[in-house]
Amino acid sequence: MxxxxxxxxxxxxxxxxxxxxxxxxxxxxxxxxxxxxxxxxxxxxxxxxxxxxxxxxxxxxxxxxxxxxxxxxxxxNRLSYPEAYGQHITTSTLLLSMNAISFDVACEARYALERACTPLAAARRTPDTLATMRAEIHRQGQPGLTDESFCASDVTFHRALVDSAANPVLSYQLAGAVEAMQPLMNMITFTARSREAIVGFHTRIADALERHEADAAQAALSELEAYTLTLGRDVMAARAKAAT
Amino acid sequence: MxxxxxxxxxxxxxxxxxxxxxxxxxxxxxxxxxxxxxxxxxxxxxxxxxxxxxxxxxxxxxxxxxxxxxxxxxxxNRLSYPEAYGQHITTSTLLLSMNAISFDVACEARYALERACTPLAAARRTPDTLATMRAEIHRQGQPGLTDESFCASDVTFHRALVDSAANPVLSYQLAGAVEAMQPLMNMITFTARSREAIVGFHTRIADALERHEADAAQAALSELEAYTLTLGRDVMAARAKAAT
DNA sequence: TGCGTTTAAATTGTCAGACATTTAAATGTA
DNA sequence: TACATTTAAATGTCTGACAATTTAAACGCA
Incomplete structure (x- = not known):
């Protein structure tokens, strides 16, 4: 040594x-x-x-x-996937929360990465990952759901989307991007209308994956990105106004 | 507490x-x-x-x-980007080296993620990142270069490609995927012919980014992925044969 | 008064030695 | 042989001490 x-x-x-x-x-x-x-x-x-x-x-x-x-x-120690996930998520979450990362930048990174998964996900999605996505979509439609639970369900949905690509290295890399967004998303208040819109996008994504249509999934994902961006910007604008 | x-x-x-x-x-x-x-x-x-x-x-x-x-x-502590990079690269490298990840899976993940950057990179590439890419391409053409130096230059090239997207969160996430591949790439012996081929792909990518042509860059990247895959498979096949 | 120097206090860094706890191999016994 | 006991080795934890470092306050001097 x-x-x-x-x-x-x-x-x-x-x-x-x-x-x-x-x-x-x-x-x-x-x-x-x-x-x-x-x-x-x-x-x-x-x-x-x-x-x-x-x-x-x-x-x-x-x-x-x-x-x-x-x-x-x-x-x-043999570094296991769960350990690696944990490390990556901790680091990513802290990096985002401590460095005044704008919602736009984080959102752009996350959806760019998720789009990288859709071709593989459309080709390889399993009944299992589809079932997870459907279950989360159903949960997201429940009326009594808190904003925080809605966010957590959103994360589960997107992780199932990523896992559909059936590439563990990709899942590991994406875990950080998806999970680290949760604190930022938690600042958003989801109205009944915005929830309905998001559930619509999620359904389109799940449908597209089920039919092995990568382009349709990617298009829905891009629209979801744009919609999420407007939600985030509204929150940031409201915050900026409240701070004056 | x-x-x-x-x-x-x-x-x-x-x-x-x-x-x-x-x-x-x-x-x-x-x-x-x-x-x-x-x-x-x-x-x-x-x-x-x-x-x-x-x-x-x-x-x-x-x-x-x-x-x-x-x-x-x-x-x-405010987690800085360099610290986060270091953590992420350490974790990713160990995860790949310790879990018998196949070259194919790692390669697929890396190039899928890099392709996620190309649309942004084509739109935002700067003279600076282009210059870095050109410099590394030039270095890769030098005859006396060791395989290890060639690999290191390859990593620098791809990091410049990622950085061209001008999204620090994306750069952070991709750092793990790009750097963790280096030990796997180091197992490959780069012949004069394979180096020439790779330099050709790199040149096509740089040219495409310079002209803001995302599709062309993505196509070149996909061909580079396919080519890298054949190189890796040759090595693995040779190893498997040597092990018998 | 004003300013440089010294001193004191607080805190982390390091060390030494001891005992507690846990684990598996070695040993002893029926 | 099978099972209980002993033993040895290692980590986990505690106590107490001293060293090194840094800042603030006290001090002294012009």
Whole structure:
């Protein structure tokens, strides 16, 4: 394993970075056991708490997992899809909420990415993903639904659309774009009329996918984008007026 | 702040998760100072090292930053684009390298996402992004270039293509897809003939963007995808044969 | 008064040593 | 052999201490 250079940042950050590079470069392979905390402390010439802080940093990124007991220790972790989803969604959500990203920019990115899925989704959609989409459409038509529940259902619908492409890498990449929009969408008040309009677009998308018509799905998606954009702009305009 | 329920996982993980939720929910706002480690230890009824491990977990995700000295402490961090890029690329690269993702699936996802950018890129490309693309094309034509350098240049070219869309959220999302492919591409040996072919596709893409022709760019991109796929399949076939 | 210097306080970073807890292998026993 | 017990190794946690760093306040001097 590498050694730390002179001095700069925290020791625990340096050690974590050194181990992370080993993993990324493939020199530490999957399920391989790292030296014990005591051995690492000895190797890097630091105390055990410092090593532990470094290992916790790696654990937070799902790079390692730890097990107690004899023959326990820290092991290079196989990054699972659920873990990767979680990381990506956390990062994306924070990036959008903390950097004053305009609704327009986020919306444009999300729908551009979703349109990338529609050709594949139209070709590969399954009865299963279609059923999910239909179920969410039905839920979105229920009168008593709160705005927040409506948004959550919207996310589920769009994730089913993405999953229809049957490409797990694509689903992973899109999860961030779709989920991160939810806080922004939650600022919108959905009137009965706007809900009806959205349900209409969703139905058109589901129908098009069912008939394997990629172009029709893409067209409906684009119209939904334009409509969502107007909803978002209304909210932003109202907010700007209220702030004066 | 929330309290931990009965018992289950590590205390440091529980505490980190509690604080993370506060941040994600916006109850801890940007640049806000968290209580000192001693106060947190008191609040959660744990020792200071345990609190520190929790804070290091959050720091590893760029959720907080720490400063020493009086009036120092842990502060909610504004997640910057470079930090988000780094997180996303790390996660994406590991996900692909550790889960036996087929070259085909990764390739399909990447090019589907890139095609989502071309309409915007064709409309908004700047002299700057075009110049970057031209420079990389020129580099890719140099005879002495190693395969690894060729790959790195390829990544730079495609990132310039993505950046041409002038949507930072899109650039962020695509960074993972483009960069994570590099280790897979590095397995390919680029002959003089395949390099020439790729440079040809790149030139067609740059030309199309320069003339604001989205369809032509998309067509060239699709052909490049098909060509990349054959290169990847040749490598995989050779590997499979060598393994017998 | 005004300004530079010194001091003090608060906070994170690091260390040392200890004990608790968990796990699986080794051992002992019926 | 089968099962219970012991043991060893490792992580999880705690206590207490000191070092390093940074800012604010106190101080001294012209």
């Amino acid at each position: 590498k050694i730390d250079p002179d001095n700069k940042a925290d020791l625990s950050a340096q050690i974590a970075e050194a181990i992370r590079k080993e993993i990324m470069a493939g020199r530490l392979i999957i399920d391989e056991r790292l030296p014990s905390e005591a051995e690492l402390a000895d190797h890097f010439a630091v105390s055990r708490p410092t090593v532990r802080e470094a290992l916790k940093r790696l654990a937070a990124q799902s790079l390692i997992r730890t097990a107690r007991g004899a023959f326990g220790g820290a092991f290079v | 929330k309290i931990d329920p009965d018992n289950k996982a590590d205390l440091s993980a529980q505490i980190a998760e509690a604080i993370r939720k506060e941040i994600m929910a916006g109850r801890l706002i940007i640049d806000e100072r968290l209580p000192s480690e001693a106060e947190l230890a008191d609040h959660f009824a744990v020792s200071r090292p345990t609190v520190r491990e929790a804070l290091k977990r959050l720091a590893a995700q760029s959720l907080i930053r720490t400063a020493r000295g009086a009036f120092g402490g842990a502060f909610v």
